[in-house]
Amino acid sequence: MMYISTRGKTEKVSFKDAVMMGLAEDGGLLLPESVPSVSDRLEELSKLSYKELAFEIISLFTNDIPENDLKMLINKSYSAFENDEVAPVVKKGDVYIQELFHGPTFAFKDVALQLLGNFFEYILKERSEQLNIIGATSGDTGSAAIYGVRGKSNINIFILHPKGRVSAVQEMQMTSVTDANVYNLAIEGTFDDAQDIVKAAFGDISYKKKYKLGAVNSINWARVLAQIVYYFYGYFQAKKQGAENVRFVVPTGNFGNIFAGYFAKQMGLPLDKIILATNENNILARFINNGDYSTKEVVQTYSPSMDIQIASNFERYLYFLCGKDSEKVAAKMNELKTSGKISFSDEDMERVHAEFATFSTSNELTESTIKSFYEKTDYILDPHTACGVAAALKMADADYVCLSTAHPAKFPDVVIKAVGKAPDKPEGIAKLEKLEKKCIVIDNDLQKVKSFVAENV
Numbered sequence: 167m168m169y170i171s172t173r174g175k176t177e178k179v180s181f182k183d184a185v186m187m188g189l190a191e192d193g194g195l196l197l198p199e200s201v202p203s204v205s206d207r208l209e210e211l212s213k214l215s216y217k218e219l220a221f222e223i224i225s226l227f228t229n230d231i232p233e234n235d236l237k238m239l240i241n242k243s244y245s246a247f248e249n250d251e252v253a254p255v256v257k258k259g260d261v262y263i264q265e266l267f268h269g270p271t272f273a274f275k276d277v278a279l280q281l282l283g284n285f286f287e288y289i290l291k292e293r294s295e296q297l298n299i300i301g302a303t304s305g306d307t308g309s310a311a312i313y314g315v316r317g318k319s320n321i322n323i324f325i326l327h328p329k330g331r332v333s334a335v336q337e338m339q340m341t342s343v344t345d346a347n348v349y350n351l352a353i354e355g356t357f358d359d360a361q362d363i364v365k366a367a368f369g370d371i372s373y374k375k376k377y378k379l380g381a382v383n384s385i386n387w388a389r390v391l392a393q394i395v396y397y398f399y400g401y402f403q404a405k406k407q408g409a410e411n412v413r414f415v416v417p418t419g420n421f422g423n424i425f426a427g428y429f430a431k432q433m434g435l436p437l438d439k440i441i442l443a444t445n446e447n448n449i450l451a452r453f454i455n456n457g458d459y460s461t462k463e464v465v466q467t468y469s470p471s472m473d474i475q476i477a478s479n480f481e482r483y484l485y486f487l488c489g490k491d492s493e494k495v496a497a498k499m500n501e502l503k504t505s506g507k508i509s510f511s512d513e514d515m516e517r518v519h520a521e522f523a524t525f526s527t528s529n530e531l532t533e534s535t536i537k538s539f540y541e542k543t544d545y546i547l548d549p550h551t552a553c554g555v556a557a558a559l560k561m562a563d564a565d566y567v568c569l570s571t572a573h574p575a576k577f578p579d580v581v582i583k584a585v586g587k588a589p590d591k592p593e594g595i596a597k598l599e600k601l602e603k604k605c606i607v608i609d610n611d612l613q614k615v616k617s618f619v620a621e622n623v
């Protein structure tokens with residue numbers, strides 16, 4: 167399988183090159199040049215364990231990695247999960263919940279970043295290359311990325327977080343990783359300051375080349391690929407538990423997770439509509455409701471990992487919506503850049519409505535959903551998952567599989583408000599306080615961060 171850019175201005179690349187590249191050189195996103203179909207293999211696939219299924223799906227996209235090596239990478243990645251099923255489905259009340267939080271940092275990003283970390287290590291070793299990952303985080307991505315590459319050879323990771331402005335659990339998850347290749351930098355500033363420093367470091371091309379900088383942002387194809395697997399798995403499990411007309415509900419920020427569901431459907435998974443759930447940062451809901459794709463100010467909500475207005479994976483869907491016409495995609499992305507919005511025709515919107523429905527949830531509804539769901543089912547939702555469950559309960563006309571993107575113990579504040587007690591802490595969170603911590607406090611200063619990286623690679 168070769169990979170193309172959504173904007174059509176680059177040569178095709180192999181899977182390994184696509185993983186190492188992240189973003190395509192013409193500024194577009196990488197996609198496989200064709201969509202492999204498994205529609206005549208569903209029966210066989212439904213009988214597999216998560217790891218076996220992951221191999222069958224992922225190997226359709228990775229023909230430059232020998233089968234045994236791929237099996238080893240998949241086994242290694244998903245053995246880091248405390249649940250053998252990796253992404254189990256449980257029925258609670260009227261909905262199915264697919265728990266994606268059994269990885270080392272208790273959020274769904276582990277599903278993708280465990281595998282990406284292993285792909286990086288494998289490819290770097292083969293090529294005798296080094297990679298120095300730099301990223302800014304407001305919490306979840308940074309910790310999942312750190313756990314994805316901790317202790318790996320040929321990789322260092324520098325994660326900047328705004329000092330004192332990430333949740334206590336998130337901070338401990340990052341700073342308790344003491345492997346020599348992991349550097350936590352607590353910036354005296356905000357998330358935006360940290361993000362600006364990272365962007366500026368990448369913008370310095372000679373510095374970027376000299377120090378072999380790389381990113382772990384959500385646009386890497388390998389992340390989407392890892393996520394396609396759990397739609398298949400979740401669908402099969404829900405069917406086995408009696409579901410008929412399966413609709414996935416996806417708490418969405420960057421459009422990465424939901425794009426993986428859309429792609430699974432293109433591969434032949436017989437899904438009904440996919441439901442895009444947002445919080446008050448509802449650009450994607452506005453798009454689906456009435457074609458209004460215009461960015462607004464980000465507001466802070468109870469579900470911080472969805473407090474996003476620039477859905478970086480949206481361009482991948484746009485490519486399909488534009489009938490795989492990369493010139494049209496480039497024109498639309500240019501329109502977004504110059505005017506802050508993209509316009510869509512009635513015909514476009516008809517296609518969108520055939521695939522997706524949407525619902526956006528206020529803070530009040532997030533809190534009341536956690537409360538009422540707990541009273542009814544004795545099950546505690548995290549606030550991101552609650553946005554999805556609120557959507558499913560509102561629509562209530564199919565068998566909804568709600569993706570649970572985080573363990574509630576990661577976001578205890580709103581849970582305590584809603585149900586009057588803290589969620590039970592899994593051992594992996596409870597033990598964090600006792601662990602040794604490693605973190606460097608650094609000024610909000612580009613030069614200081616650049617020098618720190620240069621001295622430690």
Ligand SMILES: *Cc1c(COP(=O)(O)O)cnc(C)c1O
Pocket residue numbers: 273274275306307384417418419420421422423424471472550571572
């Ligand atoms: C990142 C994240 C999301 C949003 O996922 P996208 O792929 O960006 O749409 C939702 N919930 C949690 C807990 C997250 O960490």
